[in-house]
Amino acid sequence: AILEAIERALTGPDQPLKGRRALVTSGPTHEPIDPVRYIANRSSGKQGHAIAAALAALGAEVTLVTGPVTLPDPPGVRAMHVESARDMLAACRETLPVDVVVCAAAVADWRVADAADQKLKKGSGGDALALSLTENPDILATLSQAGEGRPGLVVGFAAETEQVVEHARAKRDRKGCDWILANDVSAATGTFGGDANTVHLITADGVESWPAQSKAEVGRGLAARIADALGPAA
Amino acid sequence: AILEAIERALTGPDQPLKGRRALVTSGPTHEPIDPVRYIANRSSGKQGHAIAAALAALGAEVTLVTGPVTLPDPPGVRAMHVESARDMLAACRETLPVDVVVCAAAVADWRVADAADQKLKKGSGGDALALSLTENPDILATLSQAGEGRPGLVVGFAAETEQVVEHARAKRDRKGCDWILANDVSAATGTFGGDANTVHLITADGVESWPAQSKAEVGRGLAARIADALGPAA
Helix, strand or coil, X not given: CHHHHHHHHXXXXXXXXXXXXXXXXXXXXXXXXXXXXXXXXXXCCHHHHHHHHHHHHCCCXXXXXXXXXXXXXXXXXXXXXXXXXXXXXXXXXXXXXXXXXXXCCECCCEEXXXXXXXXXXCEEEEEEEEEEEEECCCHHHHHHCCHHHCCCEEEEEEEECCCHHHHHHHHHHHXXXXXXXXXXXXXXXXXXXXXXXXXXXXXXXXXXXXXXXXXXXXXHHHHHHHHHHHCCCC | CHHHHHHHHHHCCCCCCCCXXXXXXXXXXXXXXXXXXXXXXXXXXXXXXXXXXXXXXXXXXXXXXXXXXXXXXXXXXXEEECCCHHHHHHHHHHHCCCCEEEECCECCCEEXXXXXXXXXXXXXXXXXXXXXXXXXXCHHHHHHCCHHHCCCEEEEEEEECCCHHHHHHHHHHHHCCCEEEEEECCHHHCCCCCCEECEEEEECCEEEECCXXXXXXXHHHHHHHHHHHHCCCC
């Protein structure tokens, strides 16, 4: 009876994700052009880091795979630091199997086809230069279709500047993930780099539009929904 | 006699740049691809910020035009924050006339010819995409050839990964600046983002190779050389 009480305390309402393994990606990726230049994006990592912290607070064993950010690693989380999309995918594969993955990183869709070993010089191509880009591996789609190793719940993000919900629904179908958290990153909202976020959760059942709230609150809200969906660990 | 003593104290050996106006550029520039993506480079701004602080410590009135960095503004310096090369040039022009300019920023040589207003979508161009780049304005060359408004002393930087001194000499001739501080940024040196720097000062008289030292020491060394070259203010 005492052991049962301890068990209940450890896996009770405060630790509903005890015994669950979670993987969260966060931040931007940097795609090298040459030794000094790269392609980046404006993701700060705040939302992904907040989700990792919230999942850990509910008892999950969390691995955070993060691109270059200026944020500290959240406490209680195993952090893996990467630069490029290919490095991020490799770190994710290494972390499988997990019960849930949340792909919050703003992964570069393209990388430079032929990154240079030496710094590119002006004038080598006259006044103009074309940078050939090639598609990066799609981490969300890859993890959504991982076959027997597929996480029980795959959550993607959609950062959109227009037709936010429509684009996010299409993305959910295209990627094969279970949920999409869609947010509006048009400049007027200040989402990129800011502390607040207005999101829509898109599931098989439809769309929930959450009120504007802090990224920490969005993280706690999503972690609670994940705990509901997974139920108690076996 | 008392006024003279005060004057001497204010403009004496500790404040040899009193009455001088200095302009320093620092950090990377970010060149937009679309609302969320940009081209960046690995400059941390540490060297440029250290030079601005060292010039201010010698009594100069310093304007620091800086791209996006995670460093605080140095005390006693007027800081102007910019993103792109074009914004940086505009801020520099606004600051003229000055007695000395030190162009330490790692200005992007190219920008995207047609930055998009909406986030670029995958699949719009099949698997591949070419990004058309066009040359940015050359801030160092522009300030070196500013005619009557030309600063008395124009100092450029050269970040090279090979044949450091040869490339820097050629750059000095090509840009029309007075001095070049050349450094080796090949990955093995850890210069980009690191605290130490090995530099060569290239002037009309030849090349001085300075010992490896901290970026703060390089800043103080350069500020002292600038004070020598300018002499006391009129």
